[in-house]
Amino acid sequence: MKIIVIGAGMYVTGRNNSGVGTVLSSLSQLSKEVKIEKVTVIANSPSSSVEVESATKRINKTLNSSLFVDYYDLVNNRFEELFSNDNYDCAIIATPDNLHYQHCFLSLENKNHVLCVKPLVVNTNENRELIKLQIENNLLGMVEYHKRYDEANLYTKNIINDGSLGDLLYYQVDYSQRIGIPLKTFSGWVDNADIFQYLGVHYVDLFYFITGYIPVRLIAYGTNGILKQNGINTYDSIHVSIIWKRDDEGECITVFNTNWIDPECTSALSDQKYKLVGTRGRIENDHKNRGIELVSDESKIQHPNPYFSDYLFDPNGKKQFSGYGYQSIRQFIMDARDVISGNYEISYFEDKRPTFKQAMISTAIIESVHKSLSNKSNWESINAQI
Numbered sequence: 001m002k003i004i005v006i007g008a009g010m011y012v013t014g015r016n017n018s019g020v021g022t023v024l025s026s027l028s029q030l031s032k033e034v035k036i037e038k039v040t041v042i043a044n045s046p047s048s049s050v051e052v053e054s055a056t057k058r059i060n061k062t063l064n065s066s067l068f069v070d071y072y073d074l075v076n077n078r079f080e081e082l083f084s085n086d087n088y089d090c091a092i093i094a095t096p097d098n099l100h101y102q103h104c105f106l107s108l109e110n111k112n113h114v115l116c117v118k119p120l121v122v123n124t125n126e127n128r129e130l131i132k133l134q135i136e137n138n139l140l141g142m143v144e145y146h147k148r149y150d151e152a153n154l155y156t157k158n159i160i161n162d163g164s165l166g167d168l169l170y171y172q173v174d175y176s177q178r179i180g181i182p183l184k185t186f187s188g189w190v191d192n193a194d195i196f197q198y199l200g201v202h203y204v205d206l207f208y209f210i211t212g213y214i215p216v217r218l219i220a221y222g223t224n225g226i227l228k229q230n231g232i233n234t235y236d237s238i239h240v241s242i243i244w245k246r247d248d249e250g251e252c253i254t255v256f257n258t259n260w261i262d263p264e265c266t267s268a269l270s271d272q273k274y275k276l277v278g279t280r281g282r283i284e285n286d287h288k289n290r291g292i293e294l295v296s297d298e299s300k301i302q303h304p305n306p307y308f309s310d311y312l313f314d315p316n317g318k319k320q321f322s323g324y325g326y327q328s329i330r331q332f333i334m335d336a337r338d339v340i341s342g343n344y345e346i347s348y349f350e351d352k353r354p355t356f357k358q359a360m361i362s363t364a365i366i367e368s369v370h371k372s373l374s375n376k377s378n379w380e381s382i383n384a385q386i
Helices: 020-028 050-064 079-084 097-108 124-136 151-161 180-185 195-211 323-341 359-376
Strands: 001-004 038-043 069-073 090-093 113-116 141-143 169-180 214-223 237-245 253-260 268-279 283-286 293-294 300-302 309-312 319-322
Touching: 001 020, 020 038, 020 050, 020 319, 020 323, 038 050, 050 069, 050 283, 050 319, 079 097, 090 097, 090 323, 097 113, 097 124, 113 323, 124 141, 124 359, 151 195, 151 283, 169 180, 169 195, 180 214, 180 253, 195 237, 195 253, 195 268, 195 359, 214 359, 237 359
Parallel strands: 001 038, 001 090, 038 069, 090 113, 113 141, 169 253
Antiparallel strands: 169 268, 214 237, 237 253, 268 283, 293 300, 309 319
8 A cells, every 4th residue: 555645744644743754654554454555654744854864764653663754745746747657545644724725636636546634625515526526536535623532522422322411402512732843843834724613623523523513603703813923814713603404403502712822831732621511411522631631840740642652552452552542543544445445435425434435524613613603603504414
């Protein structure tokens, strides 16, 4: 199997000590299970070649793997030339939000199964076009909504499905990240994004995954402050209320409070929690404080989340890469392998994975949030029809 990875930022390489490099670490771990002939990382930053080489060496050494990774420079080469010189099976897209459509389209056009980080796109017309192209080419199109693989969320899904909470009334999400993300890490493109489409959409998809409810209308409000004072043209926080239609034709409301202006000294990159309340009970899930607290002279106070993705010892005392972030990427590669080998049709996965079709829910909500924000926070209807 040959795999393209478009983008060489923190999620791919863990550059600038920003993490483990979830994408390359996942592919290195998976290469012990699936034959991966090579991985080509594509990026347009002059420093990315060195970052990719360094990350590959670090990861292969840690996991005792031998994944072959090369680099394709978009500064001096055209995107299309890569496909004309070689045939690839899959593309993993981890680029800024505003480039997702372009990179998904080119990858599908060149017959690659596609996994794209969230959000897929931010308007429904582009989402529909990608679905059409994906189906025409008989390819998988999936979004990397890894919270679907988190055991804590799967437990919540069990509780909802067995009716323990009765009729759902409301779902409240509080989700924030450190201010260094917009000020430094994403400074080159953050003006083309906002905190709701970048982070909040994770919990939009999670609610849809847990309940299967259909969104009807919403209202959004954005606050301005420290980011605009630092020359960044995006909201400090966005607050969204969404009305959903339940299976019994009743309605419930979801409330999202999102920001990316947390202090750099906060004990985790992300502070995230949610609460689901029904007529017979409630469930709360704290995804920042999962029971581990690390205190040291070097790190101060931290709340690590090894359940997402990390290098942990296996029963034989060797490091392996594991977690629900890894499972999300692994599942895509295994599904693509099954389609390529003829074991399954792409339609088999439609109600089982975060496909481009399922992403229409989150895309339609993002689109309506943007309309509400630009229309004095009026209520807006949501059209998620394919």
